[in-house]
Amino acid sequence: MTTIELRNVSRWYGNVVAVNDITMDIGPGVTGLLGPNGAGKSTILHMIAGFLEPSKGSLTLDGAATWRNPEVYRRLGLVPERDSVYAFLTGDQFVTATAKLHKLADPEQAASRAIGITEMAEAKDRKISTYSKGMRQRIKVAAALVHDPEVLLLDEPFNGMDPRQRLHMMELLSRLGDEGRTILFSSHILEEVERLSGTIQVMVAGRLAASGDFRAIRRLMTSRPHVFRVRTSDDRRLAAALVGRPYTHAVELTSKGLQVRTSDFGAFCEQIAILARDENIRLTELLPTDESLESVFGYLITN
Numbered sequence: 001m002t003t004i005e006l007r008n009v010s011r012w013y014g015n016v017v018a019v020n021d022i023t024m025d026i027g028p029g030v031t032g033l034l035g036p037n038g039a040g041k042s043t044i045l046h047m048i049a050g051f052l053e054p055s056k057g058s059l060t061l062d063g064a065a066t067w068r069n070p071e072v073y074r075r076l077g078l079v080p081e082r083d084s085v086y087a088f089l090t091g092d093q094f095v096t097a098t099a100k101l102h103k104l105a106d107p108e109q110a111a112s113r114a115i116g117i118t119e120m121a122e123a124k125d126r127k128i129s130t131y132s133k134g135m136r137q138r139i140k141v142a143a144a145l146v147h148d149p150e151v152l153l154l155d156e157p158f159n160g161m162d163p164r165q166r167l168h169m170m171e172l173l174s175r176l177g178d179e180g181r182t183i184l185f186s187s188h189i190l191e192e193v194e195r196l197s198g199t200i201q202v203m204v205a206g207r208l209a210a211s212g213d214f215r216a217i218r219r220l221m222t223s224r225p226h227v228f229r230v231r232t233s234d235d236r237r238l239a240a241a242l243v244g245r246p247y248t249h250a251v252e253l254t255s256k257g258l259q260v261r262t263s264d265f266g267a268f269c270e271q272i273a274i275l276a277r278d279e280n281i282r283l284t285e286l287l288p289t290d291e292s293l294e295s296v297f298g299y300l301i302t303n
């Protein structure tokens with residue numbers, strides 16, 4: 001069983017603190033590393049992969065430090081965020097070249113196995129320049145898997161994908177997690193992490209804001225205060241119906257519709273449509289006015 005351990009890990013670039021005193025364990029299965037842009041997710045992944053040295057603290061894979069440790073490099077694969085693949089190569093050539101860099105005994109066979117796992121066999125002889133975004137991501141995953149690592153690290157693997165490609169990648173990562181591999185992927189999108197991983201690590205501004213079971217963290221996120229703008233066929237009547245509901249904190253009639261302050265984001269979202277239907281009022285707009293991920297994370301770190 002592979003375990004990645006971070007103990008009080010910090011990393012700074014000059015006087016920018018990218019990662020600030022993080023302690024966490026990551027075991028087999030799929031774990032999501034969630035956080036807004038600039039939270040320090042890429043820095044963490046690159047440190048785990050052994051490409052960056054922690055400025056402070058210890059970072060180990062089954063007890064061995066990952067920084068400058070070729071033994072560890074053999075046990076993990078990294079799928080970077082940027083498209084660093086050579087577009088003039090075919091998928092097969094790219095993955096085989098990676099296998100050769102790892103000095104594997106049979107690079108062709110290893111490439112063919114990894115291409116099979118990522119379901120890229122049909123397209124393997126096409127140039128990477130002709131691939132869709134989803135296919136380029138999958139060929140990068142094949143290259144990262146070519147030496148059959150126990151640990152796979154992925155930096156924003158769903159960026160730029162359409163919903164179908166996203167689903168395909170999710171299935172692939174779940175499958176790899178079910179095989180007992182340790183999969184850690186970063187994302188700034190709550191729903192991606194929710195659909196794929198039971199365990200999450202939430203980072204905000206270099207710090208670990210929450211850690212553990214997704215459902216518990218989700219509950220924390222959705223039972224927070226929130227402001228919505230609501231437009232309806234009868235604002236005044238809906239306002240009256242909302243007053244007195246346990247999730248309503250305040251209702252204000254404005255020229256742009258209702259401004260509803262709720263104490264429970266989740267309950268309000270569940271109940272508002274039912275309430276409108278029961279009152280025979282048509283909802284024309286329901287807009288969270290404070291929905292930036294940063295505000296969600298901000299709430300998490302102050303609670």
Ligand SMILES: Nc1ncnc2c1ncn2[C@@H]1O[C@H](COP(=O)(O)OP(=O)(O)OP(=O)(O)O)[C@@H](O)[C@H]1O
Binds near residue numbers: 016017018037039042
């Ligand atoms: N090489 C570098 N030199 C200076 N500052 C850096 C460097 N790399 C990252 N940073 C800074 O460190 C912080 C964390 O960056 P990092 O890329 O790890 O975050 P992230 O969560 O992966 O965000 P993103 O998804 O936008 O890449 C940011 O403030 C970033 O500007």
